[in-house]
Structures are given as structure tokens and as C-alpha cells.
Amino acid sequence: MMASAGPSRLPIPASTHQGSFMASCYMNETLPKTMEMDPLRFDEKVVLVTGAGNGLGRAYALDFAERGAKVVVNDLGGSFKGVGSGSKAADKVVEEIRVKGGIAVANYDSVELGDKVVQSALDNFGRIDVVVNNAGILRDKSFARISDEDWDIIQRVHLKGSFLICRAAWPHMKKQGYGRIIMVTSSSGIFGNFGQANYSAAKLGAVGLANTLALEGIKYNIHCNAVAPLAGSRMTATIMDKETLERLKPEYVTPLVVYLSHDTCKETGGLFQVGAGYFGKLRWQRSEGVVLREKNKMLKAETVRDNWHRITDFSKFTYPSAKDPSSFTKDIDASDEMLQENINQNDPVAVSKAYRAAPMEFSYTEKDAILYALGVGVSTSQPDYLKFLFEMSEDFSVIPTFAVIPAFAMVFQNILKVPGFKIDPSKMLHGEQYLELYKPLPRSCKLISTFKVADVLDKGSGLVKVYNVETFDENGQKVAFNQHVDFMVGAGHFGGKKTSDTIVPVVNPPNRNPDTFMEEKTMKDQAALYRLSGDPNPLHIDPSFAARGGWKAPILHGLCTFGHAVRHVMAKFANNDMSLFKAVKVRFVKPVLPGQTLRTEMWRDHNRIFFKTKIVETDEIVISGAYIDLHNTIQTKVVLEPTSGLKSTAIFKQMATQRKSMHTFSKTDTGIFQWNITQEGATAASWTVDLNANEIYEGSPNTQKADCTLTLPDETFVDLVCGKLDLKKAMLNGSLKISGNIPLAQKLSNIFPASKI
8 A cells, every 4th residue: 555645556455454444444435424613723833745746645735734734745746656756746736725825835855855855844934843754656566576776765765755854854843842743654564565565664664763753752742643544546546446536535534644733632652544534543462471481491492382372362462552661571570580489380389479460550530439439338328428429529539448449450360370270260269358558549540550479378178379469550659559368169188388477367356345336238239330340250240140159149249348348447437538548457258148238346446446247137247357457647536336335235135035925016016117326426226126027126127218217315215115204305305316207106105115105
């Protein structure tokens, strides 16, 4: 393919890449309708278009001129093979521009005289703002028939000519702090094309030149992009039918070149394919690859042969870039670390621990942080919801446990790749989690995480793997450390050690009643919502998949329960000031079903808050050995809410035990009551009296919202039950507050006959 004012021809689709591009170009017969927007103007800008006497170059020059640019129309005036010269082609385009009221001058020099071409712009207009390196010729022959002259002239015009033009314009663009360069390349250069070895080599060289100019030009506001156009030309007019030429009009390419040249376009270092109204961007892909070097061993071709499937496997890939901090050099650095160890290839633990993964990039915005907050139970019914759910809140905060999301992604990507042991995903359980933050999470950020197998343990009934993930921000500062401990059922008895100093230990709470607690009912859709933050395991949403794992229904993510529990602690002991969070450690004991109620019981010991979480409906512990460390800057007053010493607790428990034998409820009694028992002004316990189901139990209602809610101090409740105080007096003196269906409260006299309720 030819991308110049000279002749261009349609490339033979030697690869599926070119074929798919051409198919895209021919897919739609009409251009999509777009909204009228502010026009892109080039007033007072000076644009140099090389090879502008015909085809694409002419189309570029005309469009720039119509938009107010002062245009230098460069064209040598020779044949498409680079033979001869003349002024007619350039003059004709200049005349077209002037007739339409535009400003243009002609230049007839070869691009091999780059200084003279650029000087023409300076002499006529005093500056140069945009360069479109479009000039080119063809000397197409099969590789064996290419002469030295055929090779050299193509390189001189396409590659060296672009270099010389850019070199001449560069100092002027630097001085004025502005410049836009378009390098016209070709799909022949990107993918190759039969009979164009000389042309494709020069055109791919132009891409390399564009990449470097983009990097060196950033600090001077000089942008450079490469464009591979597909359009009709002088040569293709003799071999294409009229309908095909109509589809490949140069005017279908010009809009991309014009936009990339405008001062509002921030794109630089890009590579684009365009033609017939199709516009697309290309980028390199690199397979994940594999490090094959071993310490004190020669690397042989046979090793490459035996690992060829891993080397060429694109099921996992990256997009390498000179601007990518996790590019190829970091992969090499990681492999060098591995080679510092003496690895016994027959030791599966050593092989596992020697595994190194390429760093992983993870970017998030306020929207992702809000979605996570919803996933771990933040609701608009809570007093502090704006700081977690509204990006315009002055104190918008990212919940600290969001830092497990990039770490989980890193573990999930590598967990089945770690060599040494064969892992059955269906028998893998998340056992423990440790998270430490080194600074509060920003509201949006690009993070880079590294992965390491810290240890492998033999627990007999299973195998334990310990994964360490360190996460850094764009400036290389450490943001978080996660330790992910997994248990592989049935993979033990391999003769390994049973304990490890690398695991951050769990710690049991003090041997006393908890200082406070918090209860929260999860939603039926909690797992469906949380999985959108990065754990798409079907176990958490698909009943049939859950059944194959032995579960009656999809279960809640352990890290979702983890997020709920941490929120409870931060609400009680940090007044939801997430900057006070330092670290958390938990052990997962049992799963939770969406819709169940979580109760987190807490004990304070200076800046360490011990906690455990249980399911209210079953009284089963789901998180144990857990604690949160807070920073030493706690400024809020923590109100402890003891569950011990409540006289109401004993009364409710006795009623719950005797409810059936005493026939406390009549068949005509209906309604669900929630009793909130307070102490020192804060809720210390909640109990439900369900007349519909003849049940009394601790916690909020299991099935539906309470019909009537009564909030009162512990001592007031006892006085009501004992008949020392009636309902009316309790309400008048403010010790009892009733909400919901207040008349329904009269039915409570059947339960508490000694009172005057």
C-alpha cells in the first residue's frame, strides 16, 4: 500500500490483520451521522504537507487550508517511481486553495533537501506548526529482484526524507513550545506485503521514528503520531473499478490526520489505520512469556523448543510501551531475583517459591470505589453514606479494604500458574487475609502490584500456600501489603513443614465479654453486587455451580464479609475516619449466605481492636482470630456498648425459652416488634418479638421489617415488664420511643401482663 501523494496500490492481504482491516473498511456503506460541533480551526497555524500534489497529500492540504491554515504544498512533481520533476502538481493545488480564499505557497524540492523545504515555510510565513510527512514513491519488485538503487531510493525518500524534514522543523517547534508531526506509514510496513520489501522496511522505520519523536517531544508540547491510510491513487485508478475507488476516497482519511494535527488533540505516540471511513488504533501485544534461565545451568535451544507453547501463549498478555513502568525490563529484573536462589528442581516447595510474576497494573476511579462500598454493605440509610457513595462529598473516602481488590486480581491471575503442585480450584479455600495500608487510598489511582509465593505448608489434610502482594502507586511509593493464605483440601502429606514465620498470625480476643457489637443484615443481592468489584466466581451467583461444590445456594464472598466487619469496627472505634486504619488480620471460618445478618463483636485494647463476626440467625462464627490496628491519632470519643449486665437480656432469654409452653401468644396476636435496648444513650442490644411466627430471638427481624420498633433504656424495659411503669408515662418522660404502627403496641399487654402497656 502507498500512503503518499505519489501512487499507492492496494496491498495483497498477506495476513489476516490486513484482511480484517479491509473487511472493516467495506462493512458499512455510509458514514455514521454525528452531531454538529465546534469546527477545528488552524488559523495562524503553518502546515507543511510533503507530496501534496496528488491523492492523499492534496486532500490534506485542501482541508487544512479550508480550516484557516497557511499551507506549504510540497511536491517534487515526478512520477510515482521517483523519476523526473516539475512544478505543475504543486502549483495546481496551490491554485485550488487560493481560488477558495485560502493561503498557500508551493515548494518543488525533494524531501531529501529537508532544510530547504522547511525554510520555504519560514521564509513565507515565519513559523512551522504542523508537518505531514506524506511524500513517497514506489519501486515494487519481488525480494530477489530488488536492486541496490531500488532499495536505496525508497529508504532515502520515505525514511531519510521524513527524518530530514523533522530535523529541520524540530528546533523551531521546540522554541515555540508547540508542534504536531504526522508520520505516514503503511499496513505494508506493519504486516509486510509481497513485492514491497524495500517499501515495508522504510514504512516500519517511520513508525519507529515516530515513537521516539513522541517521547522526546513531550516536554516541548510536540506530538507525533503514525497513520497507515488506505486510499485510491494514480496507480490504483488503472486497476480498480469505479465503485471501489469511490469507497477509498482520500477524503475518508483526511479527518484523522487533521484531528491529530490540532492543538486540542493530546494523542502522541499512536499508530492508526484508516480508510473508507474506518478508523482504528493499533498497539503491540506481548505474550506473558516464561523465564527459562536457571542458575549455574546453560540455556539450550532444546529448552526453548520444549517451552515453545508457553513462550507463544497469548491467553495472558500485556501491552508493552516505553511509558509502561511494568515493561520488559522489570520482567527481567524479577527473573534475576529468582536466579539468586539455589533452586532444587525436585523440591516442589522451592520451585513454587521461585515463581515470579510480571507486575500487574490496576487502575480505579471514584466509581469503582463507590461500587465496592455498595458491595460491602454501605447504604444510603446509614448516617455517613455520602462520604463513601457520593464523589462530590467534601470528605469522600475510599474504604481501606478496597486495597484487597488489586491484590486479589494479582493472586487470581497467578494462582494456577505457580509450579510445583497441581491445584484443584474446586478444593481451594481462602483461609486467612492480612492487609496493611501505608497511606490512605486516594479517590482514584493507577496501582502496580507484585506477587510472591512466601511459603508452602503441609497440614496433612491439605496444603497451605501463602501469597504476598505488594502494591505501589504511580510514583513507586508503597501503598499496601496483602497476605493471602489459601488452603488446598486433600493436597497435603507431601513431607513439608507445618508452620511458618512468614504468616502474620491471628490473635484471639480477650477473655471477657465484648465491649461493643454491631449487627447488619446483608442483602439477598449482596454477592451479586460484590462480584462486580473483581471476583466473578460463579460460586457466588449461580445456584447450579454452587450445588456442584456442595452448597445449597450461592455463598457470599469471604472478602465481602471481611469488608462488612472492618466497616463495623471503623464505625464504632474511629467514627468512620478511614485515615485511622492501619492494618487488619482475619481468619475465615465459615461462609455466609446472602441475606443473613452479620454481628461483629469487638474488644478494645489501646489501638488494637479485636473482633469476631458471627451469623445472627445460626450463631455460627464466620470470622475469628481477627483484629484491626489503628494509628495513634484517634481523636474521636469511643462509646462502648456492653452486652453484659443487661437485665433485659435475661428476661428476653427466659421468654424465648418458655414461649411455647406458656402459650404466651394467642392466635389472634399478629405483628413483628423490634426492641432496641440502650445503655448510656447507645444501642446495646436488639431483640425481636415475632407474634406471627411465635418467636423471640436476639437481633433484627429475620423475615421482614418490624411493624413496630420500641427504643428504650435497659432499666426502663425492666420497669415496664415489672409493672412499675406504664407505656404512657414512659413515652411522656421521653424514656420510650415508638415508631411504626404505634397502636399495634397494645398487643404487648398479652406478653407483659404485669405492665400496663
